[in-house]
Amino acid sequence: MSDTPVLADVIAVACAEAWRGDGEIFASGMGVMQMLGARLARATFEPDLLISDGEAFFIAGDLPIGGTDKVVEGWIPFRSVFDTVAGGRRHVMMGASQIDRYGNTNIANIGPWAKPKSQLLGVRGGPGNTVNNATSFFIPKHQTSVFVPVVDMVSGVGYDRAKKVGGFIAQRHDLRRVITNLGVFDFNTADHAMRLVTLHPGVSLDDVVSNTGFELVIPAEVLISRGPTAQESAAMNIIDPKGLRLREVAS
Amino acid sequence: MRNKLISETQAIASLESGMTLGIGGWGSRRKPMSLVRALLRSDISDLTVVSYGGPDVGLLCAAGKVKKLVYAFVSLDSIALEPHFRIARQSGTIPEPVEWDEGMLQWALFAASLRLPFLPTRAGLGSGVMDVNPTLKTINSPYADAEELLAVPALRLDAAFVHMNRADSRGNAQYLGPDLYFDDLFLGACEPGRRFVSAEKIIAAQDLLKEGTFHTLKINRSMVDGVIHAPNGAHFTTCEPDYGRDEAFQKAYVDAARDPETWKAFSARFLSGDESFYQEQVVLWRAEVKAAQEATK
Numbered sequence: 001m002s003d004t005p006v007l008a009d010v011i012a013v014a015c016a017e018a019w020r021g022d023g024e025i026f027a028s029g030m031g032v033m034q035m036l037g038a039r040l041a042r043a044t045f046e047p048d049l050l051i052s053d054g055e056a057f058f059i060a061g062d063l064p065i066g067g068t069d070k071v072v073e074g075w076i077p078f079r080s081v082f083d084t085v086a087g088g089r090r091h092v093m094m095g096a097s098q099i100d101r102y103g104n105t106n107i108a109n110i111g112p113w114a115k116p117k118s119q120l121l122g123v124r125g126g127p128g129n130t131v132n133n134a135t136s137f138f139i140p141k142h143q144t145s146v147f148v149p150v151v152d153m154v155s156g157v158g159y160d161r162a163k164k165v166g167g168f169i170a171q172r173h174d175l176r177r178v179i180t181n182l183g184v185f186d187f188n189t190a191d192h193a194m195r196l197v198t199l200h201p202g203v204s205l206d207d208v209v210s211n212t213g214f215e216l217v218i219p220a221e222v223l224i225s226r227g228p229t230a231q232e233s234a235a236m237n238i239i240d241p242k243g244l245r246l247r248e249v250a251s
Numbered sequence: 252m253r254n255k256l257i258s259e260t261q262a263i264a265s266l267e268s269g270m271t272l273g274i275g276g277w278g279s280r281r282k283p284m285s286l287v288r289a290l291l292r293s294d295i296s297d298l299t300v301v302s303y304g305g306p307d308v309g310l311l312c313a314a315g316k317v318k319k320l321v322y323a324f325v326s327l328d329s330i331a332l333e334p335h336f337r338i339a340r341q342s343g344t345i346p347e348p349v350e351w352d353e354g355m356l357q358w359a360l361f362a363a364s365l366r367l368p369f370l371p372t373r374a375g376l377g378s379g380v381m382d383v384n385p386t387l388k389t390i391n392s393p394y395a396d397a398e399e400l401l402a403v404p405a406l407r408l409d410a411a412f413v414h415m416n417r418a419d420s421r422g423n424a425q426y427l428g429p430d431l432y433f434d435d436l437f438l439g440a441c442e443p444g445r446r447f448v449s450a451e452k453i454i455a456a457q458d459l460l461k462e463g464t465f466h467t468l469k470i471n472r473s474m475v476d477g478v479i480h481a482p483n484g485a486h487f488t489t490c491e492p493d494y495g496r497d498e499a500f501q502k503a504y505v506d507a508a509r510d511p512e513t514w515k516a517f518s519a520r521f522l523s524g525d526e527s528f529y530q531e532q533v534v535l536w537r538a539e540v541k542a543a544q545e546a547t548k
Contacts, residue, residue, distance in 0.1 A: 056429035077430040078277060082354045113383050119340035122324035127352040128374030154379035161377040167398050169373060
């Protein structure tokens with residue numbers, strides 16, 4: 001193994017790490033890198049996770065991304081997904097076109113909602129996800145147009161808004177990790193402001209700070225994101241034999 | 252015994268401008284496209300459309316038929332963004348967009364199907380959904396926890412379209428694919444009279460268990476007023492296991508939508524006649540694409 005691991009592999013491992021310790025819950029990945037992360041976690045250190053094919057089935061075994069040779073171990077049509085979300089037995093990793101300091105995210109639209117400059121997907125299940133089950137994010141290009149002071153539409157609820165709602169939602173609100181092409185972030189701070197956890201190899205602190213449009217919490221010691229273990233590399237070759245992950249990372 | 256077999260045109264003839272229409276399926280999956288295409292040919296307008304949106308919403312927006320749209324997303328799945336919906340939102344031509352969480356849509360339809368005024372949920376609270384829908388109200392649990400919950404109002408439909416794999420002439424309908432989506436709720440939320448099911452094949456009741464188990468019979472005839480025989484009726488969306496999504500055609504649809512002129516040409520080619528005209532044009536188009544591919548080999 002070379003000294004500097006491939007960035008896409010570092011990111012895949014960082015995505016997988018988001019599910020560490022989750023046990024027997026639905027690990028849901030919205031996107032290629034997110035799906036790879038979930039499958040990698042299950043293939044290595046988190047074997048009890050439930051993984052779907054992105055359509056309607058839970059799959060046993062290490063199904064390659066886009067693979068069709070499925071071993072079905074359960075049925076998870078959309079209605080059951082919604083039930084699982086509300087029941088809290090799920091940790092989803094989504095994308096985000098915008099994210100702020102407290103983890104409010106936006107996949108809905110850029111510009112004013114009433115007449116957007118750019119209409120994206122709509123809020124989808126983001127509001128329900130973020131107040132019901134654990135949510136993480138993978139953002140392929142870390143830049144100030146994504147890491148913004150205020151998101152244009154809150155499709156995913158951040159810590160400040162969850163606190164304002166109070167009660168059950170404030171108590172259980174659980175945004176875990178944000179993984180980008182520059183580093184890994186979490187919200188494990190006193191007021192749940194976003195914190196830098198690790199920098200990917202070769203990325204400087206200034207790269208992160210100058211590409212973030214709000215003040216990040218920077219811990220005294222910043223570690224470097226790890227590359228894959230031999231076991232993880234072997235698992236990635238099975239789950240992503242075509243190297244789709246390489247295309248998911250901004251250069 | 253009622254025979255409910257009708258044509259798409261007959262179904263559309265029972266609709267009126269200003270109605271609330273629910274459309275089953277999900278994104279670009281098992282959408283009742285032949286009914287949507289028939290609706291495009293009508294002069295019905297000012298619709299309120301409720302949908303887990305795909306090309307159904309895109310086409311109705313492009314045709315200027317949508318006054319109010321209740322949605323959580325509009326997507327073509329393998330192509331994330333629906334071009335006509337984007338254009339409509341960005342140019343402000345949907346007068347009343349109503350953007351909710353996916354689970355809220357389910358709850359609104361379920362509440363209507365149970366004849367309840369609302370159902371409580373946490374989905375939506377704290378999010379932008381509350382900001383852009385100021386008429387949404389919350390309710391406190393009457394029990395000791397007193398939790399404040401979002402009261403999702405029932406969404407009663409005047410008409411509903413769903414597309415199934417099989418149906419009999421009385422309206423018992425069957426899905427053979429991986430997911431019913433929320434098709435039963437669209438029918439349940441709809442006033443009797445305009446609940447329409449299109450199906451790939453019309454079969455006899457005694458044949459309903461030949462291709463799927465009893466679990467696939469979630470729609471019974473008390474939920475259905477009209478049955479339409481619509482082979483390839485979900486095209487270009489998926490209708491597993493009868494056929495998958497026509498990805499090449501979907502891409503052509505998206506490419507055409509980029510420019511008003513190319514969209515005009517696409518519409519003229521595919522959407523200017525009846526359903527059989529559409530299906531004929533799709534067959535011809537496929538042959539042309541194939542010939543072009545072979546010519547470049």
